[in-house]
Amino acid sequence: MIDTLKKTDRIVILTGAGISKESGLETFRDPDGIWARHSIDEVATPEAFARNPGLVHRFYNARRRLLDDPAIQPNAAHHALAALEANWQGEVLLVTQNVDDLHDRAGSRNLIHMHGEIAKIRCVFCGDVRRQIRDLSPDTPCDACGRSGGLRPDVVWFGEMPRDMDRIGAAIEDCALFVSIGTSGTVYPAAGFVHEARYNDRDAHCVELNLEETDTSPMFHDSRKGRATELVPALVDALLAST
Numbered sequence: 001m002i003d004t005l006k007k008t009d010r011i012v013i014l015t016g017a018g019i020s021k022e023s024g025l026e027t028f029r030d031p032d033g034i035w036a037r038h039s040i041d042e043v044a045t046p047e048a049f050a051r052n053p054g055l056v057h058r059f060y061n062a063r064r065r066l067l068d069d070p071a072i073q074p075n076a077a078h079h080a081l082a083a084l085e086a087n088w089q090g091e092v093l094l095v096t097q098n099v100d101d102l103h104d105r106a107g108s109r110n111l112i113h114m115h116g117e118i119a120k121i122r123c124v125f126c127g128d129v130r131r132q133i134r135d136l137s138p139d140t141p142c143d144a145c146g147r148s149g150g151l152r153p154d155v156v157w158f159g160e161m162p163r164d165m166d167r168i169g170a171a172i173e174d175c176a177l178f179v180s181i182g183t184s185g186t187v188y189p190a191a192g193f194v195h196e197a198r199y200n201d202r203d204a205h206c207v208e209l210n211l212e213e214t215d216t217s218p219m220f221h222d223s224r225k226g227r228a229t230e231l232v233p234a235l236v237d238a239l240l241a242s243t
Contacts, residue, residue: 001205001221002177003242007089009176011239012168012204013081014193015096015103018182018211019228023075023102025066045158053138053149060153061135064118067100068133074106077181077232082107084236093171097183097190099155114162114190116155125150162189172196172204179235181209182228185216194219209235 017025042048043059066072085092085108094111096103099118103111121132128144141148156162172178178197185191194216197204208220209231217223224231 012175016183077228078106080233080236120154122154185214
């Protein structure tokens with residue numbers, strides 16, 4: 001199917017924590033991941049933030065500091081996806097569940113952070129959004145409106161709606177190729193994207209790249225197991241060579 005793609009066809013790519021794990025970032029849902037050590041109800045819901053903003057800020061401060069570590073850099077998979085976007089004539093829409101900025105740093109521009117970005121903060125009072133790496137506390141004032149107590153990580157918490165779902169849905173409905181990379185297939189609505197793509201008007205070809213079998217693996221036409229830093233560049237090379 002990849003050999004029959006036209007260079008003007010639309011491609012939609014979904015990435016999860018597995019693509020950033022090889023850059024040194026922890027996953028959330030692995031047995032030894034972040035949610036194995038922290039309660040979602042205490043640090044990742046609007047109710048948790050209202051109840052104990054100090055605890056929530058400490059949790060996200062620690063995650064945010066990792067992005068400022070010089071050792072954390074985009075890997076070969078991130079760079080390959082940026083190269084695909086730059087060299088494919090049709091649209092390549094990259095949708096990531098990750099809240100890190102590694103895709104951005106690798107050069108991807110047609111990018112949707114459906115779960116927000118940990119390197120950005122948002123003021124609930126005035127709506128200002130800006131990049132910030134330094135630590136936050138409940139007393140940190142907003143640079144835009146000056147009020148304290150309203151700054152929060154600009155991420156999508158459990159119970160909140162993922163970003164740009166209309167744009168994502170429209171792209172999946174019209175894509176000829178859907179690729180899922182390093183995602184567990186357990187978090188909705190992203191876990192349902194493969195079903196939407198497979199039965200869209202284009203009968204999109206669906207490819208999964210992951211370390212292991214997932215709940216959604218049977219839905220894909222092609223499910224390849226291995227490291228993202230090996231599988232993603234190989235797929236990109238094949239796509240570019242085919243056209």
